[in-house]
Amino acid sequence: MRRTKMLKLGVLLLFALSTSVNSQCFYKDDSAKKPDPAARSSLYKNQLEFTLNLFNTINNAVPDDNIFFSPFSVYHALLLGYFAAGGQTEKSLKESLRISDTMDKVNLLMAYKVDKRSRAFNNNSDSYEFTNANKMFVDKELHLRQCLLDLLGEELETLNFRQSPEQSRQYINNWVSRITKNNIKDLIPVDGIMDTTKLVLANAAYFKGVWAYKFPAERTKKQVFFVSETRQTLVPFMRQKGIFHYTVSDDLGAQILELPYKGNDISMYILLPPYSMKEGVSNIIANLTPERLSAVVEESYMGREVVVEIPKFTIERHLPLRSILNTMGVGDLFNSSADFSTLSDDHGIVFDDAVHKAKIQVDEEGTVAAAATAIFGFRSSRPAEPSVFIANFPFVYIIYERPTNSVLFMGVYRDPKK
Structure with a gap:
C-alpha cells in the first residue's frame, strides 16, 4: 500500500552579531505585575494580526511567485x-508584533x-x-542575565560560536x-555563522x-x-x-x-477568486482582516455536497525575511543601535539576518490543498447541488x-512549475 505524506514546515532564523547596548531586565519588580486572565487570548489575537500583515507584505514582495510560510514560526522566533x-x-518589536500597550x-x-x-x-498523534x-x-562567552536563565531556561542553549562557527552552524x-x-535541511548557509x-x-x-476525507488515489488525473x-x-x-463546508x-x-x-x-481553507479577476489572489490577501478570517472559520454554515478537484503538489520556499521585516517596521532590529x-x-x-524556510506536500492522504473554480460569479442564494470546486487557477x-x-x-499556489 502506497504511503503518502502531507507536511508543512516553517523555520525562522535570526543571526546576531556584536555591537553596543544599554542595560535593563524586565521590570524593577516582575512580581508586582498582576496576573492577566486574558493574556493567552490576547497572545492569539496579536499573533493573528501580525500574521495577516506579514502575508500581505510577503505577497507585495513576490506578487508573481508561489508563497508558502509559517507565520506561527516567524511570530514565535x-x-x-x-x-x-x-x-x-x-x-x-512590541508594535510590530501587535502586542497591546x-x-x-x-x-x-x-x-x-x-x-x-x-x-x-494536547498533540494527538493519532489524528495529526x-x-x-x-x-x-x-x-558561551556571552554573560546572560539571570532573569532570562530562570524564565527561559528551556529555550536557551550555549554554543562556541567564536571558536567553532562551522560546528555551531551544523x-x-x-x-x-x-x-x-x-x-528542512541546511537552513543556515555556509558562512552563515561567524566567529563574531x-x-x-x-x-x-x-x-x-491526514484528511478527514481522503482523496481516492485512483481518481487522481492530470488536467x-x-x-x-x-x-x-x-x-x-x-x-x-x-x-464539505463551502461558501x-x-x-x-x-x-x-x-x-x-x-x-x-x-x-485547510482554500480561498478561490473568480477566474476572470486578474488580481484576485492579491485582493483576497489585502482584504483578509482578522474579523473576516474569523467570519470564515467560525461561520456555522451547513455542509453541502461538493465536487472537489485540487492539485497534488510539493512546494519548498526560502524567504529572505530581513527586508520583509524591515518593511513591517521592526525598527532597529538589524542596526548597530539594537x-x-x-x-x-x-x-x-x-541581528545580522533573518531566514525562513518552509515546505509543504499535498497528496491524497492529507494536508495542504488548493482549489479554484474556472468560471465563477458571486451570489447569495444557495447554488445548485452539488457545488463544484475546481482549483485550476491561482x-x-x-x-x-x-x-x-x-x-x-x-x-x-500560483505556478506548478516554480
Whole structure:
C-alpha cells in the first residue's frame, strides 16, 4: 500500500552579531505585575494580526511567485527576540508584533509558556502531529542575565560560536532537521555563522495531517492548471465528491472550501477568486482582516455536497525575511543601535539576518490543498447541488488551528512549475 505524506514546515532564523547596548531586565519588580486572565487570548489575537500583515507584505514582495510560510514560526522566533530586547528595540518589536500597550512582558511570557505546555499535552498523534520548538542559541562567552536563565531556561542553549562557527552552524541545522523530521535541511548557509556571532534565535515547526476525507488515489488525473490568461500547464489533480463546508464571501471576493484534517481541530481553507479577476489572489490577501478570517472559520454554515478537484503538489520556499521585516517596521532590529539589554549586560547584540524556510506536500492522504473554480460569479442564494470546486487557477490556502485561532501555515499556489 502506497504511503503518502502531507507536511508543512516553517523555520525562522535570526543571526546576531556584536555591537553596543544599554542595560535593563524586565521590570524593577516582575512580581508586582498582576496576573492577566486574558493574556493567552490576547497572545492569539496579536499573533493573528501580525500574521495577516506579514502575508500581505510577503505577497507585495513576490506578487508573481508561489508563497508558502509559517507565520506561527516567524511570530514565535520574534517573540523570543522581544523577550530579550530592551529600550527602543523592545518598543518597535512590541508594535510590530501587535502586542497591546496594556500587555506586560511577565504576563505575555506566562501566556507563551501555558500555550507551549498545552500544545505538548494536547498533540494527538493519532489524528495529526504539530510540533513547534523555540531556541536561543547563545555564544558561551556571552554573560546572560539571570532573569532570562530562570524564565527561559528551556529555550536557551550555549554554543562556541567564536571558536567553532562551522560546528555551531551544523549543530543548529541538525536541530532544525530533527524537529522537522528531516524536511528542512541546511537552513543556515555556509558562512552563515561567524566567529563574531553572539546569538541565533530559531524556531522550527512541523505539521503532518491526514484528511478527514481522503482523496481516492485512483481518481487522481492530470488536467490543465491555468497559470495566467496566456499560460497553462498539466498537473495531477485529486478528486472526490463529499459533504464539505463551502461558501462564498463577497467581502473577500472568494469561494471558500474547508478541508478538515482528522481530529477536526485543524483545517485547510482554500480561498478561490473568480477566474476572470486578474488580481484576485492579491485582493483576497489585502482584504483578509482578522474579523473576516474569523467570519470564515467560525461561520456555522451547513455542509453541502461538493465536487472537489485540487492539485497534488510539493512546494519548498526560502524567504529572505530581513527586508520583509524591515518593511513591517521592526525598527532597529538589524542596526548597530539594537538594544538586547534584557538578555545581557555585555556590549550589544545586533541581528545580522533573518531566514525562513518552509515546505509543504499535498497528496491524497492529507494536508495542504488548493482549489479554484474556472468560471465563477458571486451570489447569495444557495447554488445548485452539488457545488463544484475546481482549483485550476491561482488560489490562497490557509492551515488553521481552531482551538487557538492560530494560522499555522499559509500560502499562494500560483505556478506548478516554480
